[in-house]
Amino acid sequence: GQSLEQPSEVTAVEGAIVQINCTYQTSGFYGLSWYQQHDGGAPTFLSYNALDGLEETGRFSSFLSRSDSYGYLLLQELQMKDSASYFCAVRGPDGGATNKLIFGTGTLLAVQP
């Protein structure tokens, strides 16, 4: 089967750093992306890693290790508005022929004052 595992919930305080892990087991792999979804809203794209290493975009960074089938999203200088669900998603069960994604079940991040 194909699966992506993430912690269901994470709690942190404003100004802190939090890491959300994602391990995947899929029939193919072409890249790992991260999406943010506020309650009742639409998911929005945060980052994409096709190669091993760290990608930084402002306060958010994403890491990928293909040999470990593992990635993480790092959020720095947490703000209250970062309270949301975060989903990892794998592109590639079809060999990257499409942008079709398989999503993890999501991590609910609660940022406390």
Place this chain on the structure above:
Amino acid sequence: DGGITQSPKYLFRKEGQNVTLSCEQNLNHDAMYWYRQDPGQGLRLIYYSQIVNDFQKGDIAEGYSVSREKKESFPLTVTSAQKNPTAFYLCASTPQMGRGSSYNEQFFGPGTRLTVL
């Protein structure tokens, strides 16, 4: 401004009725997708379309049907054959497809929350 619109935002349906959810995009994107999201769960792919007049089943297509007669539109019909249709439905699009292409983020519409009474 370009974007994806879904209507209605909330939809109520009686058991045994078919219902069609609208998805329109003016981003000139080639590919469109329909997802279902249940409380506390991730997104599961129902159907996707890479080009006009063509679409493929996703992981949970049973009880659903789609059409892609225009590039801008990808309506989803939830049929009476869908046993548990109450969920949040999200439509998305990407500008291009193809092996070797750089990844294109999926742009999502605001969603339709369907409740079966």
